[in-house]
Structures are given as C-alpha cells and as structure tokens.
Amino acid sequence: MPFRNNRTGSHLPASNLYYSIPHLQKSSPLSVYHNMSSICLGKKRWDSTWDGLPAEIRLLILKALMQDGCTLSRLATVSRDWQTEFERHNFAQIRLTPSRLADFDSMIHRNRTLVRYIWFCLELDDYDCTKCAPTRGMLSHVEWEDALNESLTITDTDHCPITMSFQGLFSNLSRWDPNGDLRLDISIYSLSDSQHWFKYLTFMPDAPTYTLDGDGIEQTMSNKVFHNPEHGWVAGFRHSAPPRPAIRKVFHSVMEEGPFDSDTLEYQWWDLLPSVPVVTSLLLRQQNRRRWKPDSLAHMFARFPRLQEVHYEPWREWDSIYKQTDQRYQYLFNSIQRLNNNLKSLVVFENFNQQYPVFMQMFMNGEDLAECDSTRNPDPAVSRAIALASLMLEHLAASFLADARDFFEIEPSWEWPNLTSLVLTSKFLTPVNDPTEIGAILEAAAAAATKMPRLDTMEIWNGRKGFAALFKYQASRNAQQGTITWRGTWEFVLEPSIIQAWEAVIHKFHGWRLNLVEERLDGAAIKSHADAIRYLMLSSQVIRPISLQQIRMEQKALEGVATV
16 A cells, blocks of 8 residues: 555565665665674764664665665564654555555554555556447447447446545545645546557656656656557557547546536535545646546535645646536636635646647638647636635646736736745747737736735746747845846847836835846757746746656657647
8 A cells, every 4th residue: 555666676684684875975885784793984883783873874774775665564573663664654655546445444543643645546447449449430320429438438446436436535534633734646547548549658646756857757668669550659659640539538527427417416426525624735637637527626625624735737628628618617716715715825737738639630621620729728717717716825826727818817906915926827928929918918917916915936937849938036035136037949028118017016125126037948949848847947836746757758759749
C-alpha cells in the first residue's frame, strides 16, 4: 500500500548492515559497518552502537536507506528507532485502491496520524482491441451505435462500482480526526489505456520521487521505442492518427451512463456521502483523461469542509459539448465561492494537445462539423465565475480555462484582501495580435492590482508551439521596489500608459520605484505549452510538476505529428 522508490533495485538484508551513505558528494560515500568497534571521522571517534553515532550520521543513514530501494518493512525490525522513522516514511504516502477499502481502517489505524497523502486509484477494468476503437465494418447503423456506446462505457473498478468505491472512501476518512493536513489525489484510468493507441500515457503518484529533474518519468520513458503498427506506432513514431472513437474512449465522462438517471439524482447521491473534514488538499491531475463533470465536482468538494487547496487539471473538450461543459464550470466555481469558505489556493489548468484537433476535426465545405476549435476560446462567463471565486483566496492560477481580459472586467466593489499571487493566461498574448489590445489587458490588470493590497506576484502568460509570452509584476517589499517583466519570443514595447498604470500600483508604497525588464526567448525551442511554462520560468505553480513532465513526454512521443 505505501509506495516506494525502486529506482536502484538494490535490496539489502537487515542482517548485513553495510550501507553506503552519501556525504558531501554522491561519489564519495561514507561506509558504515555494523560490526565495527568504532567509527572514525576526521579526528573524532564514536562508539559503533546506533545510539553512539552523532545525530547527523544517523539521519544520513536513514535517508540513504529510504532513497536506496531497500525493503523498509524488514529494516523497521532492526530497532525501535528505526521502526519509528521507517513507519513515518512508509505511511506518509499511501496508494489506495477500491479493493483495499474494506481492510483499510484496520491496516492504517495505528499509523493514521502519519498519513499525509492518499493516492486513490480507481483502476477501471482492462479492455482489448475490440473496445479500444471499434470499427463499423459491416455493422448496421444501430449495431455500430451499440458497439460504440459499449466501448465508451466506463466499467467498474476492481469489480467494484465507482459509487461504492467513493462510499467506502468517504466512510473511512470521515472517521479520521481532522488534525493536520491530508492531501487526497484521485485518479481514474485503465491500465489498458497505455496498451493501445496512447503508448505514452503514464499513471503516477504526485510524489517527489517521480518529479526530480533528470530522474523522473521523462528519463524512464526516453529509452522506450513504441512499435505497434496496428495502433499507429512504427519504430517509435506515430505513423497514423488514432481514430476518433479511440480518443473518445479515454476522454469519456465518468458516470455518464449511470447509475443515475439524471444530474439531480447524482447531486443528491454526492450530498448524502459522509462529510470528510480531514481532507485539506485535493488533486485531480491531467493524467485523468476521463472527465469528471464539473457540476458533480461541486458536490464532491462540498463534502470537504476544511478544504484549503485544490489542484484541478481537466482536459479541454474536443467537440460541441464544450458549450454544456462551460455551463457546468460556472456551476462549479459559483459553488466554490458559496460553500468552500476555507479555500486558500485554487489552481486550475485546462490541458490540451495541439495534435488532437487534427484527429477530431471533420471538415465539409470548409466547415468543421465536429466544432473542434483549433484554439480554446474561454467563455467570459467562466472567467467571471472564477474571478468571483477568487475574491477571498490567497493564490489563484487559472490557465486556458479563463482569459485575463475577461477576468479583469471587474465590478467597482470587488476586492481581493488576501490575494498574494495571481496567474492567468490570455489567448490575446500572441505575436500576431494587436499590441494595443495586449496593452489594454495589461492596464486593466494594473487597475485590478490596486484592489489587491497584499499582492506580491501577478503573471499573465500564453504559450503554444512556436511562441511564448509572459508579463509579470513582482513586488519586492524588502528592496522597496516593484518590477514589471516582459519575457517572450517576440518584441513587445511597454508603452508609457502601461508603465504609468503599474506605477499607480506601487504609488501606495511611499518611496518605492518601478523597474522594467525585457527578455527575448527563442521560439524554435517552444514545442508545446509545456515548454512555454518551462522557458517562461513562471514563479507560481500553474500545474503539478509530475503533470508537466507527462505533457512534455507526450509531446516528445508525438514529434512530427501535424498540429493546429
């Protein structure tokens, strides 16, 4: 149940306590032998018993073991001290599946207070090639529709209905004392998703082990060469596009076919689940391509009365359903404003892939019958709902789901008394757009900033293949100065009216000065929006680090495929 780092594959028995401890440099290990009568470091000597070692040496040993892939449950039997330390490490992060729910309470009861993160994995049933992307062949229209609907239907998890899985989870967690912080990370996927058309998909916990630079999933996957001509992969490259049913399969809505006959009945079901005060942070990451209906999430969020942090990374829609989804987003953010009164941080990132519209668009006489826009056009009503939901927050990052231009069309009475950082995207930040229009957005941002007395950072950005841009305001209170930065792949002149608008922001701080910084980026280096995030060096987190790695890995796997 606790997941561990198995990078090295080395497993040392507890009876032979030879451990290589990184000290100062990884290439210069300190060896500790269990049977030595003493240990000499420099001019000092210490007793070889565990208690005789200096605290910093004991800590080095324990940290090395935790990072070395050892079977920690065996090492926990060495001593009471080791048991305490390894249990704290083992139980801090838990992977939980529906099949474990029945015994979860008894398994975790003694160490419940050690748990800081639960990765709740709703692993859907496996499926074969008859359901990964069914073809019509000789089927009649009715038979084809039936086969397609059957292939899209989200099946049970571990032979346990999704509703029963959530009932078990919420029932368990509702009995926990609401002390400290607990992060709940919900994933829903089938292991078969990465075995057919989408070989690059990975399903990972949100854990530091997987997000270290140079040692994460990008390195793990870089040596893999996908070869599966039946699913469009030849010698590591995407040779043919996945059919539309394959994309619809992995992006299907959760509980779309039931068990509820209406949205109202589903809302009522969520509302009857036990309240879970112990959860303070919730993650719904982009590796979940299957879609949670936003209005259903509103009722889920309401079951967490102490919720302080939300990271929500939905995918954009690929057809005309986006109109209905935008209405559901309004429902969600209006609910957050009314019901989640303890929320401090909201990070929303609507992910996309510039290749997928090429697969999904169906043009006839110049008209796309699928209504799959090449570029997402955020609904102004959604931007307004997010702005209202942010009024009492400390941190907001809303990328691609909202647009800064709409966000800053504020009412005179709106104020953000607690907001310290704000990150927004704008589709108007492009090299071909009218600079005057961009300037108007930046001036509106300054006007809004005067309503944010605690604001330290505001970032407005955009990025896709071939371009990236960032406008940033940074308040440095110790240095008594503010800085506005333009960092992008094209030159943009900060007109005097823009500078004056931001001087008005720092005017309330007597004696402050405003600095201007301009930096140019190479557009050829920007292969996707993930690269844009990396090169723009955004100061606030707009997406989980593991999610950013997964997007970059997907983009690398699809190199050479046409984009919009």
